[in-house]
Amino acid sequence: MKERFNLRRIGLALIAPVLALVVAFIVTSLVLVAVGDPVGDVWAALLDRPRPRSIVNIINSASVYYLSAIAVAVGFRMNLFNIGVDGQYRIATFAAALFAGNGWLPGPLNVAVAILIAMVTGGLWASIAAWLKVRRGVSEVISTIMLNAISAGLVGWGLRTVGERAPGSNTISTREIPASSQLEGFAWVPGATGKVFTLSLLAVVVGFVYWFVINRTRFGFDVRATGRSETAAVASGVKVPRMVMGAMIASGALAGLVGMPALFGLDHSYGLNFQSGIGFIGIGIALLGRNHPIGIAFAALLWSYLDKSSDSLQLKAGVAPQLVFIIQGVILFAVVIAYEVVRRIERRMEQTEVARQLRTERTEKEGAPA
Structure with a gap:
């Protein structure tokens, strides 16, 4: 039971950043469509392998x-x-x-x-x-x-x-x-x-x-x-x-x-x-890193990667490099919201699990011989 509960918590912890990135991708794409910028070219430039420099x-x-x-x-x-x-x-x-x-x-x-x-x-x-x-x-x-x-x-x-x-x-x-x-x-x-x-x-x-x-x-x-x-x-x-x-x-x-x-x-x-x-x-x-040293490391790399991609956006996709600021802001908001949603789901699941265990213990006591 404890192992299953730990796996559930790990799954929830992984869902939050994935959900945030998906939301950031969708929102940024909608912004690009709204201003008439090429969505495909922008993401191709952002996801392109960076040069050694x-x-x-x-x-x-x-x-x-x-x-x-x-x-x-x-x-x-x-x-x-x-x-x-x-x-x-x-x-x-x-x-x-x-x-x-x-x-x-x-x-x-x-x-x-x-x-x-x-x-x-x-x-x-x-x-x-x-x-x-x-x-x-x-x-x-x-x-x-x-x-x-x-x-x-x-x-x-x-x-x-x-x-x-x-x-x-x-x-x-x-x-x-x-x-x-x-x-x-x-x-x-x-x-x-x-x-x-x-x-x-x-x-x-x-x-x-x-x-x-x-x-x-x-x-x-x-x-x-x-x-x-x-x-x-x-x-x-x-x-x-x-x-x-x-x-x-x-x-x-x-x-x-x-x-x-x-x-x-x-x-x-x-x-x-x-x-x-x-x-x-x-x-x-x-x-973004939730104050965890490893989470902060990934967040710092992501933030730095987006910063250094601003020039390639202008050269390869023909869009303003300030688009990176929008992406960073959207990711930040999405992560904060995603973790809050996951936290509430986790708390609800914990309450449900505790209530189930209490019911099981009560049933066992009532069914035990006097």
């Missing part, structure tokens, strides 16, 4: 998206909405680039300390929102959104104060990281001119640590308990304010890692053109 770009972007999503997921696991990952990784990357650019330490040590500085900076920046929530009752949604704007202003001021302008360019950036600290990457994709970021390995490490801490430690148990029922957590002795501080700081520290792969593997400095918005992408990916 595109595969490298997909992996690199997916690793960055994964780090952002894990940072968001830490807060989600205890019903904390850390909307400030974008600001946290921005100010953390600036601090790390500022330190690494001076080259005070030799090669790998310079990289390691810069990563540590990024994590500390991200954690400290997130602790402001945590303190406001614990001590003043300020919603973390409001405080982190405001901190995003403040961090953008601080980084902009910092760049104009200590940044350098390249000759003949209007771009201001921090001092370039010494060559001994620049990471060449891995030539994992045959035929590709680019390389996979060396620090994409951070995504693997962070994913495993996240799984281990959440599922195998007391801290992780307290996080999950607080997220499911704060009242029950308090009754069991969990210090909720301390958990809020710990979870937000951990989320900010992980957010500090978001900019590291590109900083040491591609850009080698932090400038005004450094990619922004990754924190908000992480929110969508965390939702």
Whole structure:
């Protein structure tokens, strides 16, 4: 009976993403028909095998998206909405680039300390929102959104104060990281001119640590308990304010890692053109992956694949690359709705199963000899 019940739960868990993708396919096709775009050409372009160069770009972007999503997921696991990952990784990357650019330490040590500085900076920046929530009752949604704007202003001021302008360019950036600290990457994709970021390995490490801490430690148990029922957590002795501080700081520290792969593997400095918005992408990916490290990995790859397919849509199908945003949005909504529908079905089935077992036990008791 238990085995059958577990198989049923696994089946329901698999149905949700499949149902979401089907719905996304249907809705996107209807949108294409409505605006007069070629449905077949669009899906042929999206499903076409990417070139080696595109595969490298997909992996690199997916690793960055994964780090952002894990940072968001830490807060989600205890019903904390850390909307400030974008600001946290921005100010953390600036601090790390500022330190690494001076080259005070030799090669790998310079990289390691810069990563540590990024994590500390991200954690400290997130602790402001945590303190406001614990001590003043300020919603973390409001405080982190405001901190995003403040961090953008601080980084902009910092760049104009200590940044350098390249000759003949209007771009201001921090001092370039010494060559001994620049990471060449891995030539994992045959035929590709680019390389996979060396620090994409951070995504693997962070994913495993996240799984281990959440599922195998007391801290992780307290996080999950607080997220499911704060009242029950308090009754069991969990210090909720301390958990809020710990979870937000951990989320900010992980957010500090978001900019590291590109900083040491591609850009080698932090400038005004450094990619922004990754924190908000992480929110969508965390939702798609249901805060599970493996689910987030698939969601990050899917999101990155769609991002890199925008150019091929314009070249092969003759449609606007912004169509990718519609597909991503539809998939996100479809996944959220599909999981909610499956959750309700699962709860109904559990109630039916419990009621059946109770009836069976009552019948056995009534039929037992006195």
